[in-house]
Amino acid sequence: MRERENYWLRLRGRKVSRRGFLAGSGVAAAGSAAILAGCGDDDDDDDSAAPAATQAAATQAAAQEAEATEAAAAEAEAEATQAAAAAAEEPAGGPRRGGTYRAWKTQEDQGLDPAIYHSGNGEVTQQVYNHLLDFQVSKGIFSLDAAVGYEQVDSTTLVWNLREGMQFHNGEPVTSEDVAYTIARPPVLYAELGSTHQPASNFRYLDLIEAIDDTHVQENWEEPRADALIPRSRQYFAIVNKKLVEAQDGKAQEHVTGMGAGPYILSERNAEGTHLTRNPNYYSHPNPDDGFVEDGPYIDEIDVRIIPDPVTAKALLQSGDLDAYGSLDSLEVEEFDDIEEVSIEGAPAGGWSVLGFDGGKFRDPRAREAIRKAFNYAAFIASVRAGDGRFQAPLTVTNTRFQTLTQEDLATWYVYDPKDARALWEAAAADADTRGSADEKYDKIYESVEIHTITNPTMQTISDFAALSLSEALGTEFFVTSADGTTWVNAATDRTDDVKSWDLLQSGTGIGGGTDGTPGTNYLSWFDPLQYALNAFNFHYETPHPEVLEGATIVGDMMAAQNVEFDHEARVQIITDLQRWILDNTWSIFIMPMAATAFLGVSSRLRDYGKDDWFNSYSWNNVHRRESAWLDDA
Amino acid sequence: MRNYIIRRLVAMPLMLLVMSFVLFLLLWIKPGDAAFAVVAGIEEARNLDVWREELGLDRPWYVQYFDWLGNVFQGDLGDSLRPPRNPVADKVQERIGNTIEIGLLTIAISAIIGLPIGIISAIRRNTLSDYTLRTATIVGISVPNFWTGTLIIIFPVIWWGWNPIQPYTSFTEDPLTNLSIVIFPAAILAYGSAAYTARIVRSSMLEVFFSDYVRTARAKGLRERVVVMRHVFRTSLIPVLTVIGLQLGAILGGAVVAESIFAIPGMGLLMLESVQTEDYPVVLTVVLLFALMFMIITLAVDVLYTTVDPRIRY
Numbered sequence: 001m002r003e004r005e006n007y008w009l010r011l012r013g014r015k016v017s018r019r020g021f022l023a024g025s026g027v028a029a030a031g032s033a034a035i036l037a038g039c040g041d042d043d044d045d046d047d048s049a050a051p052a053a054t055q056a057a058a059t060q061a062a063a064q065e066a067e068a069t070e071a072a073a074a075e076a077e078a079e080a081t082q083a084a085a086a087a088a089e090e091p092a093g094g095p096r097r098g099g100t101y102r103a104w105k106t107q108e109d110q111g112l113d114p115a116i117y118h119s120g121n122g123e124v125t126q127q128v129y130n131h132l133l134d135f136q137v138s139k140g141i142f143s144l145d146a147a148v149g150y151e152q153v154d155s156t157t158l159v160w161n162l163r164e165g166m167q168f169h170n171g172e173p174v175t176s177e178d179v180a181y182t183i184a185r186p187p188v189l190y191a192e193l194g195s196t197h198q199p200a201s202n203f204r205y206l207d208l209i210e211a212i213d214d215t216h217v218q219e220n221w222e223e224p225r226a227d228a229l230i231p232r233s234r235q236y237f238a239i240v241n242k243k244l245v246e247a248q249d250g251k252a253q254e255h256v257t258g259m260g261a262g263p264y265i266l267s268e269r270n271a272e273g274t275h276l277t278r279n280p281n282y283y284s285h286p287n288p289d290d291g292f293v294e295d296g297p298y299i300d301e302i303d304v305r306i307i308p309d310p311v312t313a314k315a316l317l318q319s320g321d322l323d324a325y326g327s328l329d330s331l332e333v334e335e336f337d338d339i340e341e342v343s344i345e346g347a348p349a350g351g352w353s354v355l356g357f358d359g360g361k362f363r364d365p366r367a368r369e370a371i372r373k374a375f376n377y378a379a380f381i382a383s384v385r386a387g388d389g390r391f392q393a394p395l396t397v398t399n400t401r402f403q404t405l406t407q408e409d410l411a412t413w414y415v416y417d418p419k420d421a422r423a424l425w426e427a428a429a430a431d432a433d434t435r436g437s438a439d440e441k442y443d444k445i446y447e448s449v450e451i452h453t454i455t456n457p458t459m460q461t462i463s464d465f466a467a468l469s470l471s472e473a474l475g476t477e478f479f480v481t482s483a484d485g486t487t488w489v490n491a492a493t494d495r496t497d498d499v500k501s502w503d504l505l506q507s508g509t510g511i512g513g514g515t516d517g518t519p520g521t522n523y524l525s526w527f528d529p530l531q532y533a534l535n536a537f538n539f540h541y542e543t544p545h546p547e548v549l550e551g552a553t554i555v556g557d558m559m560a561a562q563n564v565e566f567d568h569e570a571r572v573q574i575i576t577d578l579q580r581w582i583l584d585n586t587w588s589i590f591i592m593p594m595a596a597t598a599f600l601g602v603s604s605r606l607r608d609y610g611k612d613d614w615f616n617s618y619s620w621n622n623v624h625r626r627e628s629a630w631l632d633d634a
Numbered sequence: 635m636r637n638y639i640i641r642r643l644v645a646m647p648l649m650l651l652v653m654s655f656v657l658f659l660l661l662w663i664k665p666g667d668a669a670f671a672v673v674a675g676i677e678e679a680r681n682l683d684v685w686r687e688e689l690g691l692d693r694p695w696y697v698q699y700f701d702w703l704g705n706v707f708q709g710d711l712g713d714s715l716r717p718p719r720n721p722v723a724d725k726v727q728e729r730i731g732n733t734i735e736i737g738l739l740t741i742a743i744s745a746i747i748g749l750p751i752g753i754i755s756a757i758r759r760n761t762l763s764d765y766t767l768r769t770a771t772i773v774g775i776s777v778p779n780f781w782t783g784t785l786i787i788i789f790p791v792i793w794w795g796w797n798p799i800q801p802y803t804s805f806t807e808d809p810l811t812n813l814s815i816v817i818f819p820a821a822i823l824a825y826g827s828a829a830y831t832a833r834i835v836r837s838s839m840l841e842v843f844f845s846d847y848v849r850t851a852r853a854k855g856l857r858e859r860v861v862v863m864r865h866v867f868r869t870s871l872i873p874v875l876t877v878i879g880l881q882l883g884a885i886l887g888g889a890v891v892a893e894s895i896f897a898i899p900g901m902g903l904l905m906l907e908s909v910q911t912e913d914y915p916v917v918l919t920v921v922l923l924f925a926l927m928f929m930i931i932t933l934a935v936d937v938l939y940t941t942v943d944p945r946i947r948y
Contacts, residue, residue, distance in 0.1 A: 107907050111717030192684070253718045271728055271899035272802050305801060308894040308903060312799060315787045319797040341795070486912060487664075 095293070095608070099634030100301040102323045104313045105621040107306060108271065113252040114238035115186040122235075122620020123304045124269075127276055128169075129238030129260035132160060132179070134291055134625070135230045137517040138348075138612035140401035142229065143289030146174070146239055146261075155224035155566060156207075160217045166283045168241045169265045170258025176211035181242040183219060183232075184209040185250065202231065202521055224564035226571055227520040234516060238262075263297045263627055276302040285627075291610060296627030299634070304621055317342055317601050323631075324622040325601035327512030327615065330386050333599050341604055349598035350398045350615050351513025353462050354526070354589040355506055356492075359538030360499035361445045363545040366428040368586035371504075373421035374473035375466065377414050381593050384465055385510075389593040394579045396515045396523045398616075404576045413583040414593070418473035425474045442545075445503050448477040452491060452502035455482045458509040462592065466506070478504075492536045498544055505536065510594035514616035519575055520563055527578075527588045529556045539588045551587060605632040635940065638948035642933050649929065650922050654703065657921055661914045662695045689715050702915060712915040714908075722919050725904060730923070732816070733889050733900035735805060737927075739820035740827060740885050741878065748828035749874075752835025757862060759840060767832065774829025779888050783822045783895040802898055819892035826888075827881045834877045838870030871942045879935035886924045 109121035114129055132147040149161040166174035187203040205228075208220040219228070231237060244259050245252045252259055255266055261283075264276035278300045285292040307313045314332070316322040320341035328336075328344070336342045355371065362368050381389035390397070391410035397403055425446075432443035449470070453463040460482055467478040481502070483491065491501050515522040525531040529552035533539040541556070543549050558578040565571040581587070598615050610626040667686065686692040693701075705712050711722040755767045791797045798818045805812040842848060843866055851865045852858075889902030901920055908916035939946045 107910075108716075110911075113717075116717075271725075271904075303801075305897065306899070307799075307897040308906070309784075309897070311784050312787055312895055312897055315791045315797045316799055318791045319795055321797065321799065339795075484910070486910065 095298050095628070095630040096632065096634040097298050097630070098300045099605075099631035100303050101299045101606070101623075101629070101631065102321065103302065103304045103622040104307045104316070104322060104325075105273070105304055106308050106310070109269075109274070111253050112255045112266075112269075113189075114235040114240070115189050116251070116253075120621065123274060123276065123302060123623040124255070124266055125235035125238050126262075126620065126625040127264040127302060127623060128255075128262045128266045129235070129240065130166070130262040131233050131238055133229065133233040134289075135233040135517050136290055136610075136613055137398070137515055137616040138400065139290065140517070141290060142233070143291050145233075145285075145292065146179070150229070152566065155564070156221040158219040158221075158228060159212070160219075162215045162217065163283060164215060166261050167281050168244075168258045168261045169279060169281075170241075171281065172241065172243070172258060174239060174261045175242075176214055176217050178242045179217045179239055180209045180211045181245070182237055182239045183217070185240070185245070186236045188250065202227075224566065226563055226566050227518050230516065230518040231521070263625075264302055271306065273303065273305040275304075291626045291628060293628045298628070298630035302623060304623060314601070317603065320603065323603040323606050324609075326622050328599040328601050329511055329595070330388055330597070330599065332601075336601060343602050343604045343606075345600045345602065345611050345614075346597045347600055347611055347615055348398050349511060349513075349595040350396055350515055351508060351510050351598075352392045352396065352523070352594050353459075353506070353508045353510030353592045355451065355466060355504040355592065356526075356532075356537045356589045357539075357586075358500040358503055358505070359533075359540075359543060359545070359548050359588070360497075361442055361503055363442065363543075363548050364428040364431070365547070365585055366424040367445065368590070370421045370425035370428065370474060371470060371590050372413070372586045373415065373417040373424065374470045375414075375590070375592065376416050376418075376469045376473075377593055378416065379469070380465055384462055385593060385595055388596045389510075390596040392510070392591045392594045394524060394527060394582045394591070395519055395575060399515045399517060399519070399522070401517060402519050402572055402575050404572060405579060410583075421473050422475060425476065429476075441497075441499050446476060448479065449503045451478060451480045451504045451506055452488065453480060453482045453506035454485055454488045456509070458511070459506055462509070463506045466504075466592070480506075495535070498538065500538065504590075507589075510592065512595075512598045512615050514613075516616060520559065524559065524575070524578070527555050527582050528559050529553075530559075533588045537588045551585060554581060555587065606630075607632055635937075635948050639933065639937065642929075642936075646926070646929050650925060651703075653925055654918055654922055655699070657918055658695070658699045658702075658914065661912065661917060662698075664912070667691050667912050691715075698914075702918070711919050714916050715913045716908075716911055716916075722915050725916060726901070726919060726923065729900050729904050731804070732802075732898055733886070733893070733902060734927075735812075736816050736820050736823070736889055736892065736898070736900065737882065737885050739816060740823040740888075741882070743820055743824035744827035744831055744881070745878065747824065748831030749835055751828070751832035752874075753839065753862070753867060755832060755836040756839035756843065756866075759836075768836075771829040771832045774825050775833070777826070779822050779826055780891045780895065782825060783819065783892060786818060786822060787895065799897060815896070816898065819889075819896045819898060823885050823888045823892055827878075827885060830877055830881060831874060834874050835867075835870065838873045839866050842866045842869050868942060872939060875935050875938055875942065879932050882931045883924075883928050886927065 103123065105120055105123075107120055109124065110119040112121050112124050114121075114125040130146050132145060132150075134143040134145050135141075136143060144163075146163055146166060147160050148163050151159045151161075153159055160179065162174075162176055162179060168174060184206070187206050190203050205221045205223050205225045206219065207222045210218055210220075212218050221228070239261060240252055241259050241261075244256050248254060255269070257265060260266075261279075263279055263282050265279050266274065267277040268275035278297060282297075285294055285296065288294055288296075307316070313322060314325055314328075314335070317325040318336065318339050318341070333344050336344050357368055357371075362371075377391075381387065391407055391414050393403060393405045393410055395403055397405070397407075397410075429446035432439070432446050435443060451463045451467055453459045460480065463480040463482070467480050470476075470478045482488075492505055492507075494501065520528075521531075526537075527533050527539070529540040533552065533555070534542075539548055539555075540552050541549065543552065555578065558574060558581070562571050562574040562578065565574060600611065600614050602609065607630050608626070609629040610624050613626075614624055683692070690698065690701075702712055711726070713719045713721055714725060751767050751771065755764045755771075758764050787797050787799065798815075800811065800815050802815060803811040839862075848861060848865055851861045856865075886902070889900055890906050891902070892898070893900040893903040894906060901923070904916065905920040905924075907913075908920065936948075940948070
């Protein structure tokens with residue numbers, strides 16, 4: 001977005017230079033002469049109009065030439081000065097400063113408080129605010145941002161050492177009180193209003209957060225929490241200005257300049273999008289960790305336009321009017337074959353596509369195992385994934401820090417065996433028959449199975465494939481229903497009964513998407529009896545089915561055990577054991593193969609933007625916080 | 635005539651009232667509510683109750699409806715349910731001009747293209763030019779505007795590396811840039827609309843062409859141009875006016891698609907977003923405004939009948 005200015009005022013207030021006046025007069029004179037000549041008597045022999053026109057044209061040409069010469073000289077001089085300045089401060093071929101990074105999102109944000117809302121506000125929570133750390137998921141490393149160090153004093157005490165000299169956008173210093181307030185705020189807000197993303201269990205362990213001096217903040221927890229560090233790099237713990245947020249009753253919905261201390265200032269936000277301008281007082285990162293530079297960021301402005309239609313956004317990338325489109329599927333990649341302005345990068349895909357079980361009906365492990373064995377993996381990868389697919393694990397395979405299961409390991413669980421599947425399904429159905437009508441609502445799946453999905457082409461294709469594959473193998477009708485996202489969420493979370501309105505809930509496309517690296521919240525939360533397994537899938541402690549309760553207790557205990565294990569190797573072992581148990585029991589959800597490669601469409605001018613983590617949780621709205629990013633034509 | 639207009643004007647608020655009631659009921663019956671859209675995930679469903687209370691959605695539907703209605707009567711359209719809960723009036727004010735501009739431009743382009751095509755087609759009936767123009771109108775009617783819109787974006791990019799989408803600039807900021815942005819969605823909406831107009835003009839004119847008074851006009855020795863424009867075209871304008879008036883509804887509906895494709899922040903886009911997030915104060919306001927505009931246009935068309943055909947009296 002450009003600087004807003006009223007056209008009429010601009011027109012009224014426009015200054016006319018002497019040369020401009022001469023040129024304009026010349027044009028006017030020439031035009032008038034031509035008109036006069038044209039309107040005159042055709043038979044008139046008086047040719048005085050012609051010299052007048054010629055003279056006027058000559059005047060105009062002279063004025064234009066003078067203007068052009070002078071402008072060219074001025075431009076050349078300015079360019080030379082600029083080039084000299086650039087040469088003085090930047091190494092040849094290295095990062096350039098300046099320019100506007102152009103991104104897009106499909107709709108307006110649903111609020112700007114980083115601790116409460118998350119939909120559509122990623123560019124603000126990641127760029128207008130700063131964080132203690134930045135976690136590079138692909139590398140499994142922490143980069144220091146607002147903190148210059150931290151110490152896990154014991155299993156329930158964490159001390160942060162803060163960077164000095166940080167300022168909010170209004171010039172006020174970032175104090176240890178602000179940071180302590182930032183960490184203490186999400187649990188309070190959660191208790192009041194509920195979080196939109198992080199479940200209660202991710203905040204409940206926090207007890208007393210206090211500033212112990214000007215540069216140190218101490219976190220005291222009610223119980224050990226091995227997962228604490230990674231979330232400190234997420235939007236919930238974006239550092240806020242205590243004074244300004246308290247003035248809004250502890251919420252940061254109405255953004256006021258000075259609420260954040262991040263690399264960019266929110267300069268505009270309206271129905272057309274958001275515009276961020278580089279923070280001139282942004283703090284330096286001496287000896288920067290990965291993703292940061294000493295005097296970043298290099299890019300001056302970030303423009304995020306609202307473009308509801310992805311086709312339009314793709315066209316804008318193709319014409320060089322956008323710098324990032326985001327995830328492309330393998331067929332879309334071909335559309336960019338001859339376009340120099342666009343660079344297509346392949347990166348390991350995250351995300352997943354699952355069929356969630358209703359634990360009220362799929363309480364018999366044989367029924368769940370039958371689903372796993374009735375799914376034709378090879379055909380799915382060949383058709384839906386266009387030959388480029390791989391198996392997904394309960395904890396995503398892209399989480400390199402915690403994942404030990406290989407594709408070979410996973411292949412031992414994901415075996416297509418329709419004969420065995422049918423036998424398991426029929427055995428479970430036979431037992432259901434003996435239970436009679438008392439358990440009818442729990443046993444209806446053996447007559448027909450409803451797969452419920454979102455009205456989305458990819459998700460419907462996945463569901464249709466699943467329905468076909470499972471129907472053929474199990475001899476029971478599997479059919480697909482779909483709804484808009486809101487209705488789907490409503491159906492998924494409805495807990496008015498101990499069975500769901502659907503039987504299998506299809507979720508996710510398995511293309512793009514990623515992990516923020518926190519095992520407790522990413523992916524494993526789908527099995528956790530306190531998280532998704534409670535709210536969506538009926539695999540929780542309140543279940544009326546003893547076999548489900550037994551499993552929920554095992555999963556819950558292992559989740560709790562990995563949460564309190566600070567030794568990384570020991571924690572990874574617990575997580576691996578947990579994954580094996582989940583796969584053995586096809587627990588809570590059935591995971592279908594994901595895309596192996598995700599393709600990212602970015603403009604060719606964008607450099608060092610952190611490709612490998614693009615599909616992880618940092619790049620919402622196609623804006624990825626990486627201060628080393630720069631634009632080649634800036 | 636004056637009584638007729640007054641009757642119609644009095645009926646408008648009543649119709650809007652009934653519409654608002656039906657619309658509210660439909661929104662209420664639909665599964666889910668704005669709290670889901672706010673939470674936007676399937677985590678901790680229990681907190682929805684807290685959000686419902688915060689948004690006032692925990693009250694009985696009739697309380698919500700009459701509360702909203704009472705505020706509307708006092709000139710307060712309420713606040714959007716989506717954070718940061720801006721006043722609905724502000725949202726509408728920010729966008730209504732853009733949609734009206736596209737609508738007016740669409741009608742203008744549609745008339746400029748549709749009327750001459752219809753006239754030429756009627757005058758040169760069953761000739762090559764008639765067949766060609768009729769084929770073009772059938773294409774215009776058959777092809778959905780979202781498809782045309784998408785092609786208009788995609789093909790220039792493929793051929794010339796250029797696309798018609800620019801960052802939106804309002805008319806007051808820069809009229810020329812604004813027109814260069816809105817001309818494309820308006821042209822796309824106008825294409826279908828002009829096709830309808832052309833076909834109606836053609837068939838209406840053909841009906842009149844062989845009537846006695848037209849034969850008499852020719853027998854008087856009037857030039858063919860005068861016969862066509864004064865005696866045939868004017869008489870056949872009544873159904874054309876009706877169609878143009880009715881097309882406004884289609885244009886307003888089409889604005890949802892056109893604004894989405896061309897990323898123009900208008901009422902159509904606002905309605906789409908609000909329906910998706912079940913933001914009922916915004917949905918009600920936008921739909922009722924569209925309805926009001928439609929009612930005013932149809933009233934204007936009815937009044938215009940009397941000008942076009944003096945025989946018509948109310």
